[in-house]
Amino acid sequence: MTDDPLDFILEDHAQQNDWCDSLEAIADSLPVNIDYDLVEGCLAFLEGPLEAHLKDEDNGLLPLLKKRVLPEDNLDLLFKEIEQEHQMIEGATIEIKEQLEALLKNIKEVDTNAFGYLLRSFFEAHRRHIAWENLVMIPLAKRRLTQDDLDELKQIMLKHREHPI
Numbered sequence: 001m002t003d004d005p006l007d008f009i010l011e012d013h014a015q016q017n018d019w020c021d022s023l024e025a026i027a028d029s030l031p032v033n034i035d036y037d038l039v040e041g042c043l044a045f046l047e048g049p050l051e052a053h054l055k056d057e058d059n060g061l062l063p064l065l066k067k068r069v070l071p072e073d074n075l076d077l078l079f080k081e082i083e084q085e086h087q088m089i090e091g092a093t094i095e096i097k098e099q100l101e102a103l104l105k106n107i108k109e110v111d112t113n114a115f116g117y118l119l120r121s122f123f124e125a126h127r128r129h130i131a132w133e134n135l136v137m138i139p140l141a142k143r144r145l146t147q148d149d150l151d152e153l154k155q156i157m158l159k160h161r162e163h164p165i
């Protein structure tokens, strides 16, 4: 992990944009030109890095940032919006994971039109979510978090990536 956990989050966002491109490629390939390696890759991404990233923000970055903003910043709405979007992302990824798994087992089980629509609404919303966090949340965190906050955030993020044996 990079020394600055906020830079690590920015790197995560760049990776997530690449995975959004992969999900778009899957949506474009339905129903007959599917790259099953890409399906497996997307599944692994949704189950691992994306899940860890949401926890980094929900359990690490946002609580730390809430402690540092000033009442006159009027950021309650911003935090609420990010948290709501995270809930939507979590809900959508559960459905997408089920459909990707079904695709790997037997494509006949999948309504490819509906799945294509689900994928498109997800990656379009997710790209907007990332752009907005990069534009507003990260610069705010860079201005407000102390070195102690950053150290704490880094420890929290490392924990989210530990794999119990």
Ligand SMILES: [Fe+2]
Pocket: 057, 082, 086, 129, 133
């Ligand atoms: Fe987020």
Ligand SMILES: [Fe+2]
Pocket: 013, 053, 057, 130, 133
């Ligand atoms: Fe994020």
